[in-house]
Amino acid sequence: MGRKYFGTDGVRGRVGEEPITPEFVMRLGYAAGVTLVAREKLPAGEHPAVLIGKDTRVSGYMLEAALEAGFAAAGVNVMLAGPIPTPAVAYLTRALRLQAGVVISASHNPFYDNGIKFFSAGGTKLPDAVEAEIEAHLDEPMGCVDSAQLGRARRVEDAAGRYIEFCKSTFPNELDLRGLRIAVDCAHGAAYHIAPKVLHELGAEVLPVGVEPNGLNINDGVGATRPENLRSAVLAQGADLGIALDGDADRLMMVDARGEIYDGDKLLYVIARARHAEDRLDGVVGTLMSNLGFEHAIGRLGAPFARAKVGDRYVLELLHERGWKLGGENSGHIICLDRHTTGDGMVSALQVLAALKQRGETLADACADLVFYPQRLINVRMAAGFDWQADATIARARDDAERELGESGRVLLRPSGTEPLLRVMVEGCDGAQVDRLAKSIASAVEHAIG
Structure with missing residues (x-):
């Protein structure tokens, strides 16, 4: 049975429209609280506790208050961390021995969107079964425990500082970043007060970009989804490297001194190659x-490779299923389970920097063995509920492209898990052919949607 409210990464939408309204989010907090109370079965008088973190969107204040009220009504204590990255919530939930963590963020989306996602006590995404329980309680009337059993709320002292120390602990003790000029674009998001400090305290000269959030400018022309901004900063300021995070700091893109942009596939390869040199690479999930070039490069390292559905939760699930430690997406979600329980842009950046430092290489050196197939991705906006899989026009365009590509490429159509988009991807040996076929399929989709 499909989930009614939860997508691939929590509950997300436009602020002020269902489900991202104060009333719904309060009910969501209550439903999650009821689920926690039932599952934890704590001794009488004890309350489960959750951590709430958020990014820098102006709507975060409103939704934080609504969640806090819902949890308190269910008898759950709340710890408020303020603006911190999504992976920081995962870390602190585990470190503080809490029952769950909640993030108020719409990740790379514009400021007028927001969302709610949950972490388990172990710092991982909630299992589908738990999300199903929460959804079941959402369909029930909201209640309230007796006054003596209401949850309480308090601020976490130095949540950002704790997470900064955690990030630094994932970088080898024998190394530092002295002598490097590093530009870091925080997307005016949750890492604006964290990423520059991590790099500075490891010895780098830091050139901060996108560190002036005003509630409305998150991801606006900056960050991992707009790496051209970082590229300009690196070239203008003569930096050795650039690091770009998205609004909630779980995605990573990098730029070298020449202005070359490195996506998640390339950065994951740099980390995989370093793990392989240390005989610590058991397999990689993409x-x-x-x-395809990334898959072939991993094969040349002698490591197995597996593909998950798009979405970091599915990468994580397959990693656990295979017992591997390293996986990620070309969008910049990189998961290093030997360092953290979830994808973390800052931690992943430190793994790349460590690999370069240990081998005395540049990003270009580390990626010299990678030969990527030309790939074109076009996003086509579609109405909610449009059944693209049943449309004959779209099917015909896809089949024609696959016939023309033969064994030399592939076509992938998939809906976004967070936005009303159909993603059209074509990959092959001939860049001009790939571009033409992608545009042809996208045009067919637009015609079908009308």
Whole structure:
């Protein structure tokens, strides 16, 4: 049975429209609280506790208050961390021995969107079964425990500082970043007060970009989804490297001194190559969007490779299923389970920097063995509920493209899990052919949607 409210990454939408309204989010907090109370079965008088973190969107204040009220009504204590990255919530939930963590963020989306996602006590995404329980309680009337059993709320002292120390602990003790000029674009998001400090305290000269959030400018022309901004900063300021995070800091893109942009596939390869040199590479998980050249390069390292559905939760699930430690997406979600329980842009950046430092290489050196197939991705906006899989026009365009590509490429159509988009991806040996076929399929989709 499909989930009614939860997508691939929590509950997300436009602020002020269902489900991202104060009333719904309060009910969501209550439903999650009821689920926690039932599952934890704590001794009488004890309350489960959750951590709430958020990014820098102006709507975060409103939704934080609504969640806090819902949890308190269910008898759950709340710890408020303020603006911190999504992976920081995962870390602190585990470190503080809490029952769950909640993030108020719409990740890379514009400021007028927001969302709610949950972490388990172990710092991982909630299992589908728990999300199903929460959804079941959402369909029930909201209640309230007796006054003596209401949850309480308090601020976490130095949540950002704790997470900064955690990030630094994932970088080898024998190394530092002295002598490096590093530009870091925080997307005016949750890492604006964290990422520059991590790099500075490891010895780098830091050139901060996108560190002036005003509630409305998150991801606006900056960050991992707009790496051209970082590229300009690196070239203008003569930086050795650039690091770009998205609004909630779980995605990573990098730029070298020449202005070359490195996506998630390339950065994951740099980390995989370093793990292989240390005989610590058991396998790598990519997604349906991972470039064929990346898959072939991992094969040349002698490591197995597997593709998950698009979405970091599916990468994580397959990693656990295979017992591997390293996986990610070309969009910049990179998961290093030997360092953290979830994808973390800052931690992943430190793994790349460590690999370069240990081998005395540049990003270009580390990626010299990668030969990527040309790949074109076009996003086509579609109405909610449009059944693209049943449309004959779209099917015909896809089949024609696959016939023309033969064994030399592939076509992938998939809906976004967070936005009303159909993603059209074509990959092959001939860039001009790939571009033409992608545009042809996208045009067919637009015609079908009308």
